[in-house]
């Protein structure tokens with residue numbers, strides 16, 4: 001849908017005021033297009049500068065992070081934390097440690113988080129952070145010193161009722177542990193609800209490690225059921241082989257699909273017999289190696305260097321590495337090879353052109369802000385457990401995750417139909433998230 005004149009002017013102003021932040025512009029443009037039917041139905045949604053406020057972060061921090069490597073040499077990185085919206089609760093969202101991190105990347109991720117977190121129904125606002133630090137090849141001691149240096153500044157901005165970071169690319173439970181240790185040391189408080197994604201002995205939640213990947217698959221299951229289909233006997237291809245992909249592979253195979261390919265930044269592995277999650281875990285999480293090591297352990301697999309996996313024929317694609325990793329040509333190849341469904345495990349992994357190809361071909365398409373919301377939803381469950389010093393069982397937490405994903409699926413579907421776009425999960429997710437956050441903003445007054 002084309003933008004009306006007022007929204008076009010708003011979008012132009014956002015591009016002018018946030019130069020060189022292409023990913024942020026892209027994320028905003030998608031939402032503005034999607035919510036046009038809601039703005040047409042209820043023009044009062046524009047009152048009191050609501051749209052302008054929605055697209056302007058409440059606060060943004062950028063800071064120097066100085067740390068020393070194992071040889072005693074000093075390094076300087078740039079740290080970020082953006083609190084985009086606290087209308088629904090404390091800022092909530094992960095930290096990304098990757099050399100490509102910029103303010104624009106953090107802003108796009110924090111903006112996406114507004115709608116995703118609203119969809120969970122769990123009382124969490126939206127934030128995101130990170131640093132342009134490259135963890136690859138760094139020793140455990142270097143990672144710890146970097147995390148401590150990063151938290152030395154970040155601690156001023158966060159807290160269980162203020163802003164609650166978690167993991168993202170390059171930040172797993174090891175990093176969260178070091179970050180929480182430094183937070184505890186500086187503040188003299190064991191305030192477990194300040195960070196989520198912790199290991200169990202320091203206040204973590206069962207299911208949080210699995211939650212994003214499992215959640216994507218629960219969403220896929222609901223989306224396929226809507227079309228009278230299931231995962232049984234389907235072939236799937238994923239990108240990435242980190243936290244999200246590894247657990248999505250486990251759940252997909254548990255539900256009867258075969259995952260024939262996954263990737264990292266160096267290439268992809270292909271095995272028609274199915275990727276083995278325990279081997280992947282050993283290579284990635286224990287030995288911290290790249291995927292070229294996989295065929296050494298599984299000779300039926302082949303490693304294809306320097307390529308993405310989107311030319312591999314499959315029924316289901318789950319892009320779970322990074323933004324804009326699946327473009328128009330990839331989408332065309334997937335559709336030609338018989339694709340029936342896509343669920344975004346990563347944040348904004350498909351370019352707008354790729355999404356168009358999928359939608360035109362009537363492929364079931366689940367946007368990341370709906371499909372990968374299981375991670376942040378289970379972080380909110382971790383916050384609940386921390387607040388009551390409780391520890392829920394795996395089945396209980398997994399059941400809450402599965403229910404949350406089914407609810408998100410249903411809200412997207414019914415909202416899309418209500419606004420004249422049946423089956424369009426992008427429109428459904430954006431309008432449902434927008435209506436929730438905008439009503440809270442109106443109740444809170446002009447802030």
Ligand SMILES: NC(=O)C1=CN([C@@H]2O[C@H](COP(=O)(O)OP(=O)(O)OC[C@H]3O[C@@H](n4cnc5c(N)ncnc54)[C@H](OP(=O)(O)O)[C@@H]3O)[C@@H](O)[C@H]2O)C=CC1
Pocket residue numbers: 167168169170171212239240241242243244245263264265266320321322323325345346347372373375376
């Ligand atoms: N962790 C979570 O709970 C959630 C994560 N997400 C999103 O899911 C995606 C993956 O996150 P997660 O699994 O946690 O991260 P991890 O760091 O655990 O894994 C990231 C994976 O993606 C690959 N990758 C990263 N950057 C690139 C790139 N530029 N090109 C190709 N491959 C790349 C990595 O390969 P290599 O190791 O070679 O760099 C690795 O295989 C991200 O988009 C994140 O924002 C969304 C919701 C929640």
Ligand SMILES: O=C(O)CCC(=O)C(=O)O
Pocket residue numbers: 092093094095116164165166167168196347372373375376377379
């Ligand atoms: O668990 C969280 O708070 C963050 C998850 C995240 O970063 C995301 O949803 O993209």
